[in-house]
Amino acid sequence: MQMHQTARNDVLLELRDLETRFYGEESVTRALDGISFQVMKGETLGVVGESGCGKSVTALSILRLLPKVSARIVGGEVRFHGCNLLELSDREMRKIRGDQIAMIFQEPMTSLNPVYTIGHQIAEAVQIHTKASRSVAKAKAEEMLRLVRIADPERRVSNYPHEMSGGMRQRAMIAMALACSPELLIADEPTTALDVTIQAQILRLIVDLKERTGTAVMFITHDLGVVAETCQRVIVMYAGRIVEQATINDLFASPAHPYTQGLMRSMPDPRRGRQRRLPEIPGIVPSLRDPIVGCSFAPRCPFAIDICREKTPVLRDVRAGHTAACWRAEEVMGA
Amino acid sequence: MGLLIILALAAPLYAGDPVNIDPFKRLQPSSAEMWFGSDNLGRDVFARTIFGARISLVVGMLSAASAALAGLLIGVIAGYSRSFDNVVMRVMDGLMSIPTILLAIALISLTGPGIGILIVAIAIPETPAVARLVRSVVLGVRERPYVEAALCGGASLPKVLWRHILPSTIPALMVQGATVCASAILTEAGLSFLGVGVPPEIPSWGNMIASSRLYLAIAPMTIFAPGICLAITVLAVNLLGDGLRDVFDPRAKRRR
Amino acid sequence: MAAYILRRFVSTIAVMAMVGIFIFLLLRLAPGDPAAMIAGRNAAPQLIASIREQLGLNDPIPVQFMRWVRDILGGDFGTSIFAGRPVLELISQRLEPTLSLAILTMILSVTVGVSFGILAAWRTGGLVDRLLAAFSAVGYSVPVFVIGYFLIYFFAIRTHWLPVQGYVPFNQGLGPWFVHLILPTVALGLGYIAFVARVTRASMLEVLSEDYMRTAAAKGASSYAMLFQHALKNAGVPILTVIGISFAYLIGGVVLTETVFNLPGIGRLVVNAINNRDYPIIQSVLILTSGLYVLINLAVDLAYTLIDPRIRY
Numbered sequence: 004m005q006m007h008q009t010a011r012n013d014v015l016l017e018l019r020d021l022e023t024r025f026y027g028e029e030s031v032t033r034a035l036d037g038i039s040f041q042v043m044k045g046e047t048l049g050v051v052g053e054s055g056c057g058k059s060v061t062a063l064s065i066l067r068l069l070p071k072v073s074a075r076i077v078g079g080e081v082r083f084h085g086c087n088l089l090e091l092s093d094r095e096m097r098k099i100r101g102d103q104i105a106m107i108f109q110e111p112m113t114s115l116n117p118v119y120t121i122g123h124q125i126a127e128a129v130q131i132h133t134k135a136s137r138s139v140a141k142a143k144a145e146e147m148l149r150l151v152r153i154a155d156p157e158r159r160v161s162n163y164p165h166e167m168s169g170g171m172r173q174r175a176m177i178a179m180a181l182a183c184s185p186e187l188l189i190a191d192e193p194t195t196a197l198d199v200t201i202q203a204q205i206l207r208l209i210v211d212l213k214e215r216t217g218t219a220v221m222f223i224t225h226d227l228g229v230v231a232e233t234c235q236r237v238i239v240m241y242a243g244r245i246v247e248q249a250t251i252n253d254l255f256a257s258p259a260h261p262y263t264q265g266l267m268r269s270m271p272d273p274r275r276g277r278q279r280r281l282p283e284i285p286g287i288v289p290s291l292r293d294p295i296v297g298c299s300f301a302p303r304c305p306f307a308i309d310i311c312r313e314k315t316p317v318l319r320d321v322r323a324g325h326t327a328a329c330w331r332a333e334e335v336m337g338a
Numbered sequence: 339m340g341l342l343i344i345l346a347l348a349a350p351l352y353a354g355d356p357v358n359i360d361p362f363k364r365l366q367p368s369s370a371e372m373w374f375g376s377d378n379l380g381r382d383v384f385a386r387t388i389f390g391a392r393i394s395l396v397v398g399m400l401s402a403a404s405a406a407l408a409g410l411l412i413g414v415i416a417g418y419s420r421s422f423d424n425v426v427m428r429v430m431d432g433l434m435s436i437p438t439i440l441l442a443i444a445l446i447s448l449t450g451p452g453i454g455i456l457i458v459a460i461a462i463p464e465t466p467a468v469a470r471l472v473r474s475v476v477l478g479v480r481e482r483p484y485v486e487a488a489l490c491g492g493a494s495l496p497k498v499l500w501r502h503i504l505p506s507t508i509p510a511l512m513v514q515g516a517t518v519c520a521s522a523i524l525t526e527a528g529l530s531f532l533g534v535g536v537p538p539e540i541p542s543w544g545n546m547i548a549s550s551r552l553y554l555a556i557a558p559m560t561i562f563a564p565g566i567c568l569a570i571t572v573l574a575v576n577l578l579g580d581g582l583r584d585v586f587d588p589r590a591k592r593r594r
Numbered sequence: 595m596a597a598y599i600l601r602r603f604v605s606t607i608a609v610m611a612m613v614g615i616f617i618f619l620l621l622r623l624a625p626g627d628p629a630a631m632i633a634g635r636n637a638a639p640q641l642i643a644s645i646r647e648q649l650g651l652n653d654p655i656p657v658q659f660m661r662w663v664r665d666i667l668g669g670d671f672g673t674s675i676f677a678g679r680p681v682l683e684l685i686s687q688r689l690e691p692t693l694s695l696a697i698l699t700m701i702l703s704v705t706v707g708v709s710f711g712i713l714a715a716w717r718t719g720g721l722v723d724r725l726l727a728a729f730s731a732v733g734y735s736v737p738v739f740v741i742g743y744f745l746i747y748f749f750a751i752r753t754h755w756l757p758v759q760g761y762v763p764f765n766q767g768l769g770p771w772f773v774h775l776i777l778p779t780v781a782l783g784l785g786y787i788a789f790v791a792r793v794t795r796a797s798m799l800e801v802l803s804e805d806y807m808r809t810a811a812a813k814g815a816s817s818y819a820m821l822f823q824h825a826l827k828n829a830g831v832p833i834l835t836v837i838g839i840s841f842a843y844l845i846g847g848v849v850l851t852e853t854v855f856n857l858p859g860i861g862r863l864v865v866n867a868i869n870n871r872d873y874p875i876i877q878s879v880l881i882l883t884s885g886l887y888v889l890i891n892l893a894v895d896l897a898y899t900l901i902d903p904r905i906r907y
Binding site: 068097102110113114115116180 | 718719804805806808809810811812813814815816819824827828901902903904
């Protein structure tokens with residue numbers, strides 16, 4: 004709702020028709036097929052979808068961290084503060100990475116370099132982007148560890164990753180990402196690889212830090228529950244496209260895309276008590292190698308009619324601040 | 339590779355006499371009669387080079403085959419028997435710690451030069467690498483369910499080794515075999531060059547280079563012709579090995 | 595750590611014992627009676643018999659073996675049959691050219707090979723990578739002595755830029771020493787560079803696909819920092835291992851190179867010893883090189899702990 008009236012200069016990041024492809028030995032995968040959305044300053048945006056829907060590719064495309072050999076961004080724009088990141092030189096891009104846009108990854112076990120201490124790796128991020136001396140950077144690293152609530156930071160700075168637990172490593176990753184106070188933090192499934200209890204702690208930490216620093220967060224997850232706890236606005240992705248976009252309240256109150264609806268039904272809901280069995284979405288995600296005719300969700304969709312199989316639906320407003328790519332969005336919302 | 343073998347086999351048909359000594363034509367430059375000129379005894383370098391290919395290929399292949407067989411046997415047994423494994427692998431470690439050429443030299447120094455002892459002397463230092471490889475494959479395979487199933491099913495150990503374990507070592511063995519062959523050809527040439535390989539009266543590339551050493555400034559072809567042939571042969575064998583690896587392990591190909 | 599070193603030490607001793615038995619038997623199997631050889635041709639049978647007694651050749655083989663081991667551990671490697679002087683003395687006289695060549699080759703091939711491998715891995719399929727593929731095919735296939743003669747022909751005989759052959763001892767001037775070693779080092783180094791570069795490339799490729807490399811990139815690290823700090827330290831362990839193992843290969847090359855360039859080193863000593871059937875020399879050089887090999891690999895293992903903090907013994 005208020006999204007619509009937001010002034011343009013509040014837009015931090017804007018993707019326009021982003022298209023990313025992967026090149027295999029004899030096939031081309033359309034991993035992203037025209038993605039457009041905005042991230043406002045200081046907001047928390049959730050990006051939800053099944054594995055392989057293009058969430059992580061979106062994140063890596065923004066930072067231009069895709070594997071050079073096999074992937075290429077073939078179209079669209081990534082505007083950060085109005086400036087197209089895709090047109091920057093490698094050198095200019097490096098100045099953005101880690102400084103203005105930082106990222107944390109899914110696998111805390113493998114995402115830290117095993118041969119350097121945690122302190123060294125955090126300090127490195129500081130030293131790349133500021134002229135800080137080694138000792139100042141080390142002090143900053145310690146401060147960051149304290150900020151992410153790692154006990155005994157004086158001692159932990161000189162620990163190696165293998166001497167820490169998964170939860171602690173993820174905290175260290177967050178410390179590293181926030182060390183240069185980025186304006187946007189991309190968190191790619193930051194809790195997926197962790198124990199349930201640790202997951203909750205890490206989520207709370209990210210939300211807390213976000214509030215204290217005013218950083219915008221793009222939260223990538225396959226878990227709608229996580230989105231509900233952390234985000235203000237949500238994008239739902241399916242097969243390399245955005246299928247729905249809404250505020251968290253609107254989305255949970257009345258999902259406008261059958262896929263979103265399916266995702267919600269397959270969430271366990273404690274209020275409903277013990278369920279007999281969680282309904283699942285029948286069928287599988289379509290292959291992105293072959294061109295898709297019509298709506299990519301149609302084969303799995305209970306609402307599908309003839310037009311769904313013939314013409315691809317585009318994102319359209321179903322009400323203020325709520326868009327969906329479905330021919331029958333109104334009926335879906337009513338259902 | 340195939341071309342090389344054909345050239346070597348057909349040598350007597352087109353190349354001149356490799357051992358004919360003509361004192362009036364010593365250290366001649368290239369001519370229509372003798373393409374690569376002649377050496378210090380007036381022998382035809384071209385003919386000698388072509389005949390040299392036969393020695394190199396024969397010694398290389400036989401050494402590689404012996405090393406592969408010995409390594410296969412040792413590797414399979416070591417992979418299957420704990421007690422044997424400990425002792426034998428220590429011996430293999432020991433052998434690996436001695437430079438190939440030195441070990442071969444020591445072996446040859448016992449009996450004096452000769453083709454037979456040469457092949458043995460080249461094969462022995464190459465064996466440990468093959469044995470280690472085969473052993474690691476066997477160790478990997480013997481834990482596989484189908485091997486355990488065969489054993490539980492009452493199949494005898496030798497039969498299981500023969501039917502289930504040997505076949506899985508073949509691809510690695512063939513790739514390794516090509517590598518060993520290339521290195522055997524190099525060792526043979528090196529030993530001959532040092533004067534302890536093929537008896538000097540036989541035209542092998544190493545011998546040719548050794549006997550022409552003093553004439554490098556006057557007749558470089560006497561050294562370059564066998565040298566280049568040697569390099570091309572080894573290259574061909576190495577490429578064959580790479581080709582085999584690509585066939586057996588397509589994953590490796592993509593990574594390269 | 596201490597326990598590990600102890601364990602490694604025990605297995606090292608086991609390997610060396612195997613080498614010892616092997617070499618000992620090799621020489622006992624050698625045709626010809628060492629006593630007869632020492633006595634010289636036309637010696638009286640009584641003289642030979644007394645030399646046999648002196649050398650203890652009439653004792654049982656195990657006793658002879660134990661005595662031999664004890665001598666070696668005490669630094670007595672026997673006496674050269676041909677020169678009539680202690681083997682250790684002959685070897686130490688020849689050590690300098692061999693060590694100079696081996697160390698220079700090591701320095702050349704590790705610096706050039708590692709950089710070459712890193713650049714090739716950085717842009718797989720790029721120009722450097724294809725150059726490396728071609729270079730290593732050649733480096734693997736052309737034997738040291740052929741490269742050696744090519745170098746001599748083109749850089750010494752034709753152009754007179756460098757000396758053809760020979761060695762100038764270190765203490766007679768660094769300049770002449772170095773100039774004489776350039777061609778031998780390059781000849782021996784080419785194959786070795788190819789080898790080190792191939793291993794480096796493979797190891798780097800593996801590391802470059804790790805998650806933490808993406809993290810480093812997300813931090814904004816430069817290509818240089820990514821390759822030489824983040825990746826190289828992780829790729830270091832396999833590279834070091836292979837360099838250690840290939841030491842035996844290097845020594846084999848040294849023997850040939852010394853012959854080509856007429857360097858008065860250990861290699862020449864061995865080759866001459868074969869022609870003279872001087873078994874004690876061959877035996878001692880084998881023992882010493884294999885001992886050195888084992889020590890180097892022990893050192894490499896211990897060096898892992900400096901590179902990779904996860905490795906603790």
